[in-house]
Amino acid sequence: MDQKKVIIIGAGPSGSIAAALLQKKGHQAIILEREVFPRFSIGESLLPQCMAFIEEAGMLQAVIEAGFQLKTGADFLCGDKRSEFYFADKFSPGFETTFQVQRDRFDALLATEAQAQGTVIQWQHQVLGADFSGAKPVLTVCDEQKATYQTEADFVLDASGFGRVLPRLLNLESPTNFPVRQALFTHIEDRISGADYDRKQISIVIHPKMADVWYWLIPFSNGRCSLGIVGEPRLFDGFADNQQAFHALVAEEPNLSALLANAVYDTPINGIKGYSANVSALHGKGYALLGNAGEFLDPVFSSGVTIAMKSASLAADVLDRQFNGQAIDWQRDYAQPLQKGVDTFRTFVTSWYEGGLQDVIFYNQQQPNIKAMICSILAGYAWDERNPYVKNSQNRLNTLVELCRITA
Incomplete structure (x- = not known):
């Protein structure tokens, strides 16, 4: 078989993972990246499911040795209520820890590893047009x-993230059913000195008066952290600028x-x-969309990088089989399997903002087996259909919410 050429738009996590996987399968991956790395990005709290894709791409040791902050779970806080989830207690098999990463360093590391495996990266190359009408x-x-x-390429993978290159060029964008939300965020020198504070846990903190407003606190290994606030745009109205809004809203949360x-x-x-986005199709003649280029839900459960890496893994496998002359169906073999996990995350994100999942998380009579299944979703194992909350996520979660509310 002649070596196939795959052009990947974007050198973020999905692009670098896809490139490495394609190189391993004997195909030439060329990444076109409009920026120069390192560059700032959010999405800094990985999920354990990510580690399986990093391992698959041959990058695990490099990530382990990079000195990122170990992550063991998530702490949820609302006033005097606290609920802790440790990934080691999850229902699904697989990695039990992951990392909290500065994305400038992390993305640059993955790109360097992809290059070491033979990927060609063209920095500061921006895709302006795309023609899929011909043979290639x-x-x-x-x-x-x-x-x-x-x-020219044999196939194109769009891993451009929020740049959404092909959705814009090919008019693939479609409305999302999520309300418009806004996030303000920064990095700070946190100087947290409390002996009981665990830097291995991400903190998700709910506003004391507005249940649909929440904060993230992601500690890094160097004494700094990422701090963000998420709410509907009206939350930030009436302030002189983002800085005033940010400091005022942080001051409203006593924890x-x-x-x-x-x-x-x-x-x-x-x-x-x-930032929430959707498309009319995740693939077409000669191309497929990876990660945020296809769909982005919400930052609340840090699902973005996990979905991106899952899409890279699926796409590389389907593309390899296509190049080898096997009968494949991009909808059946790529879009539908990917969408299964995305829909599981969507169920949980929707329930979070409606308040139901918050009632589950802070329920004071949690059963360990049920908590383990919920923990698996929070760890990114949203494709494990052995978990009832994946296999039938909507009905299962709705029933659990009602039970928690009735017996609270």
Whole structure:
């Protein structure tokens, strides 16, 4: 079989993982990345399921040795209520820990590992056009010298994340059923000194008066952390700017205020609005969409990178089989399996904002076996259909919410 050429748009986690997997299968992966790494990105709290894809791509040892903050679970806080989930207690088999990562370092590491396996990365190359009408896809690209050229491939994978290159160029974007939400976030020197504070846990903190407003606190291994606030856009109205809004809203949450009493805010406040997205199709003639280029739900359970890596793994396998002349169906073999896990996450995200999942998380009579199944979802094992909360997520979770509310 002649070596096939796959162009991947974007060198983030899904792009680098897909490239490494394709190289391992004997195909040439070329990544076109519009920026230069390292570059800032959020999505810093990985899930244990990610580790399986990192291992599959031959990058596990490099990630382990990089010195990122070990992550063992998640703590949920709401006023004086606290609920802890440890991934070691999950229902599904698989990795029990993961990492909390600065994405500039993490993404650069994965890209470097992909290059070491033979991937070619063209930095500062931006895709301006895409033509899939011929025998092979043809992309129009602007390079780092602002010169435009065309390049041909056997297949194109869009791993452009929120850039959503092919959805925009091919008019694939479709409305999402999630309300528009906004996030403000920054990195701080946290100076958390409490002996009972566990840096191995992400903290998800609910606003004391608004149940649909929440904060993330993601500690890193260098004494810094990522801090963010999520709510509907009206939450941030009436403030002079993002900085004023951010500090005022952090001050409204007593748990965070106490924990970060000595923190140094030394980085500008960033924001993103209307980040939830969807598409009319995850694939077409000559292309497939990976990760956030296809669909993004919400940051609340840190599912974005996991979904991105899962899509990379699935797509590399289907594409390899296609290149080897096997009968494949992108809808059956890629879109539907990927969507199963995405739909599980969607069920949990929707229930979170409706308040039902919060009632489950803070229920004071939790049964260990049920908690283990919920923990598996929080650990990213949203494709394990041995878990009833994956196999029939909507009905199972709705029933659990009702039981918790009746017996609370």
